[in-house]
Amino acid sequence: MRLGIYNAILHDRSLPEALEVVASLGLTGIEINSGGFLPPVHIPNLDEIIASPRAADAYLAQFAGTDVEIAGLNCNGNPLHPNPAIGHKHAEDIRRSIRAAAALGQTRVVTMSGLPGGEPGATRPNWIVNAWNSGSLDQLDYQMDVAATLWSEIDQLARDHGVKVALELHPQNLVFNPAGIRELVERTGATNIGVELDASHLFWQQMDPVAVIRDLGPLIFHAAAKDIRVNPAAAVYGVLDNRFRRLRDDEDRTSLGGDEWVNEWPTNSSWDFVALGKGHDTAYWTEFLRALHEVDPDMAVNIEHEDVQLGRIEGLEIAAAVLKDADAALSRSLAGVAR
Template sequence: MKLGVYNAVLHDRPLEDALAVIADLGLTGIEINSGGFLPPTHIPEIDEIVASPAAAKKYLARFDGTGVEIAGLNCNGNPLHPNRSIGDKHADDIRRSIRAAAALGQDRVVTMSGLPGGEPGVRHPNWIVNAWNSAALDVLDYQWEVAAAFWSEMDQFAKDHGVKVALELHPQNLVFNARDVRKLIELTGATHLGVEMDASHLFWQQADPIAVVRELGPLILHAAAKDVRINPEHARLNGVLDNGFRRLAPDEDRVNLGGDEWANEWPKDSSWDFVALGKGHDTAYWTEFIRALHEVDPDMCLNIEHEDTELGRIEGLEVAATVLTDAWAAFAGK
């Protein structure tokens, strides 16, 4: 198994410095953001790489002697966004990422399934959380039609380039659990779509990532190491679907998600938080997580994604890397 880091947390420094950080952690892979919600900070020459084998070779040379190699491209976004200025760009970024992956000798691109609006002609996505009424199922029927058409085309595009697309099971997307994965594959007949197993989003839904890995088997194509901590004192009052976010003002530091959409501030009294490995689930859990992934593919890439706001960038990576490497050692020792 290949253990590495998703590079978004290291976008504050040049690629060479990011590679040094990862190597110092004792890890060997870097999953590189290539568009979507975030810019391709560590691969700004992505268009040149797609167009020119020489540019691809030059980019790969930057990894020589570092002890770190590319472990997939990441293009998380919403390619089904009904505001086409966002949706079309994110879809184009996925296609570009697939071409770039092929040019770089990679066979995995991570993204999200996306989320359409609730009906034709609207400008905002509509996430149906609990379809208890017939109107909600009408919305879902429409959204699945949109998704099936898009992902059928994208599956063929990925197949043509020898790349597989791994969808993160992220809520606020149409596909966010095991049942949805099966449905998308059935609707599309896809052979080059599967799952990026990010355990964190399953944890807060009260799903078991290990059970999902074993249920989906070869559909698990890639994995992320990110933990979640439930905060009982707040969850018992507001549940895990708490919407206590704050809109950030234009003069505050905020992340653009496309068009005029921006990330909001996380609730201060959150029902749950993304945390470094070990702060939600112990090393023994991550050992079994690795075991399940290894059963699917011994060469699986498992990359740390750091979003723990209680820890600095490097501090958080150090905490996570210690737990991950300890879990790997426990697994390898059987």
């Protein structure tokens, strides 16, 4: 497998410094954020790269001799948001990322399906968690129609540029499980739309990422190595724990576009993002990599670090050690099978 890091946790330093961190951890790839919810800190000249082969070559020259290569572009956001200040911008970021990926010789762009409002004229996204009533199914039909219009266009653009677009199965998106991606692909006839398999968002939904990988098979284009820990509070509040606090405008907070912001995580939460190994052991991650290997032995698997109890580098060190150990265990077992 090709092991790397999603670069958002390294946005506090320059690209050359980030590449040094990746190499020092014995990893070979860096997934570059290219817009959406986060700014393209390490690739700010996207438009120049798209327009000029010379600019693309100059960007790629920064990787020469580092033993690190680009392992996809990432522009996670909500391209279906009914507020055009968010939705239209994030959709355009996906288009730019596809064109930039092609200019850089890349074949993977990671994003999210997005989530529209529940009916025409809505101003906020509406996530149908459990469609037990007919009205909810009506809303889902409308939302899938909205999604199909955008994703048919994006699929064609991706196909024209030789790029695969990998959708993260992320809650509060229209596509957050295998049924959703299959319906989107069926409605659009997409050939270049598939999945970025981020284990963390499946874990907290009480899904088994290994089972999901084997269910989706070739629809998986890319992967993220990210863990969670389910806490005792889940017994009381459940995994849909919604006790978030709205941050005031005088507090440090992260913009999601328009007038939307990240909220503060619940105290005594039902679950938390943790570094690899703190939620599931190396043996589990070995089987995770094994399932991905069955789909594509050359698949990029990139660490995403969001463990707030660990520093940026500390968390990456812990995660990299577990992921490399899992990869080594997989290699040993495959060699044994080969003999």
